Amino acid sequence: MNIDTKLSIHAALEAGSRAGIPQPSLNRLPQYHHYLAELNSKGISRVSCSLIGTDLNLVPVQVRKDLQYTGIVGKPKTGYSVPELIQAIESFLGWNNVNEAFLVGAGNLGTALLGHERFSNFGLSIVAAFDADPEKIGQWIHGKAVLPLEKLADLAQRMSIHLGIITAPAEFAQAIADEMVRGGIQALWNFAPVRLKVPAHIIVHNEDLYSSLASLSWKLARRYRVPIQQDGGFH
Amino acid sequence: MNIDTKLSIHAALEAGSRAGIPQPSLNRLPQYHHYLAELNSKGISRVSCSLIGTDLNLVPVQVRKDLQYTGIVGKPKTGYSVPELIQAIESFLGWNNVNEAFLVGAGNLGTALLGHERFSNFGLSIVAAFDADPEKIGQWIHGKAVLPLEKLADLAQRMSIHLGIITAPAEFAQAIADEMVRGGIQALWNFAPVRLKVPAHIIVHNEDLYSSLASLSWKLARRYRVPIQQDGGFH
DNA sequence: CTAGTATCGCTACGTGAATATCGATACGAA
DNA sequence: TTCGTATCGATATTCACGTAGCGATACTAG
The missing domain is CATH 3.40.50.720 (NAD(P)-binding Rossmann-like Domain)
Structure with missing residues (x-):
């Protein structure tokens, strides 16, 4: 039974990764791109996930996983090549074709x-x-x-x-x-x-x-509301 | 210092859940609001989740769950009161205060x-x-x-x-x-x-x-790409 | 040449959101 | 009044994303 479920989960994951990339990862890619372009203009040619992570407020693992979707591979200790990474993101996102x-x-x-x-x-x-x-x-x-x-x-x-x-x-x-x-x-x-x-x-x-705007105003309104009991707000 | 950044990351991630309403639900509320305002202007005073669902391309269960977060309660067979629902959403989102x-x-x-x-x-x-x-x-x-x-x-x-x-x-x-x-x-x-x-x-x-834009262009590019070999695309 | 260390890649786990299922309730028709 | 049905509310399952831990690899210092 649990073998079955494990298999199906695995299959789903495989299918997911093959067919697509998680939406949040897709949303982060342009940020990496922007950041990398900046590095590139400074003449920096290699970068590690940890560095990207600290600069972009993300944990390194997540950065690495996101970048993997573009198909690029990095080298341990060295990290990634900045130009290759930029190229990989652009081609992955289809930014080369107008x-x-x-x-x-x-x-x-x-x-x-x-x-x-x-x-x-x-x-x-x-x-x-x-x-x-x-x-x-x-x-x-x-x-x-x-x-x-x-x-x-x-x-x-x-x-x-x-x-x-x-x-x-x-x-x-x-x-x-x-x-x-x-x-x-x-x-x-x-x-x-x-x-x-x-x-x-x-x-x-x-x-x-x-x-x-709804998100924002709700969060803002919530701040000035009386302190809410986390779950006890009801009954 | 890095404690600060860790905290902010954490806060950003958990903001939705700790708050008590999922982010996606929060995002849908204005759509309900817009839709309900339209109904209201037509003089319709009661509405069911199924109706909202068919009109907004959502499954009824999801609508019901979203609306529950605003604190409103509906009556079986009858549905919800449109003006009350609008009021509930507005007050929940803090749209009454400027x-x-x-x-x-x-x-x-x-x-x-x-x-x-x-x-x-x-x-x-x-x-x-x-x-x-x-x-x-x-x-x-x-x-x-x-x-x-x-x-x-x-x-x-x-x-x-x-x-x-x-x-x-x-x-x-x-x-x-x-x-x-x-x-x-x-x-x-x-x-x-x-x-x-x-x-x-x-x-x-x-x-x-x-x-x-990245999302869009990726999905669009993907459509015209040849079926992808998972790993063979590069070098 | 060897040991240490930083970094990548892979697999497994946990949490939160979406979805399906079941019971409860109110209105309408016979 | 009683039965049928539409709808709400609550619970359980499924799925996706984020996170953690382990092993592998390459550079560097002694």
Whole structure:
């Protein structure tokens, strides 16, 4: 019995590692990348997990495990080669190939993203913006044209755009997502605070500022609340 | 000194569990809130977990469990009262009391957040912006003054500001965080792609766009990659 | 040349979150 | 009134991530 369970756990783990990488590890990789780029610019060519750990507030084991997912191997006592590590992370994350993206919703947040030229370092290029507001259509924001929303699906198909960014208000997000899917877009980066309904093969990543804000304000509010009994709050 | 860092790591990791509500649940609460507000505006007064689940793409059990954390109780067969539920979520998240915040880094993203008036619905009020760039100091962005960074700590103390938002480039983030802590700020909302080192009692919430982008581009790249040989990819 | 030590890689364990299952309760229909 | 059903609440199982410990390896000092 326990052999069975052990085996199945093992299989699950194997499958997990082969098919993917834990989400938290994936989230940490860009931080390693940023840190390593800094080291590299200082001319440091080798680095150990312990060093990364102390500088980034992580325990060395975790760093090592994360880096293993990229496929790189280090040498005992020596550590890792910084340039190789950077290269490994970039290639693992697909930052070598440029992703062209469409953005919908040329409001404050959309404008900010359009102007964020550093995205190009990470394989992201926003090629055009879309909006439903006639006032905005025809404008140029940070060198990108604002086009009418109706043209999105057709253009996406002809230009083989794979990534869509939604920075429109929540009530329009679902309709926009539908249009994007219709245009053959494969992945959505959604900044609206809704859970989009899309076909199963579409990748959706939600970037919900209100969720984060909820976390924060809850933790903050909690601090000034009367001291809570850990479990005894009830009955 | 390293005791401090250990503590902060520990605190960050355990914050969710010690608090009594899982982080993911906390993140979903604003979505329920948004959804319920919509129902409420339609005049619907009662709702069941199953309904919420189908509309939000979640399984009913999960919805029920999340809602339980707010302390509300439902009635079998009837479900929950929509207004009570909204009230419970708002009070649980601390959205009834206003959090005043300082923002540092009046770039694209900072400007976007300053202009996002809907934050006021969620208990957040950004009262002033700060920057180190003399060009920006003295300007008014969306009705908020841009002040010199040196004044932050003193002002924060005098105005009892508890929340700091960092939208500056990564290389300045740590210094800014230090200033905020010096000014008595309790919680940081950090949009820079770095792990801040702060005393253990400070709440930090990282909003790392590059992490998200990494997730996305990895998943997207993976789709077009040839089936992966686990170890053979390199050399 | 040998011993010591820092670091990597692997396996095993523990904890917390998601999910499934079971019993309890309230409303509606016969 | 009584039975059926939808829904809530509580408990148990499964799964994923983080953590710890062990052995292996390579550099360095004497």
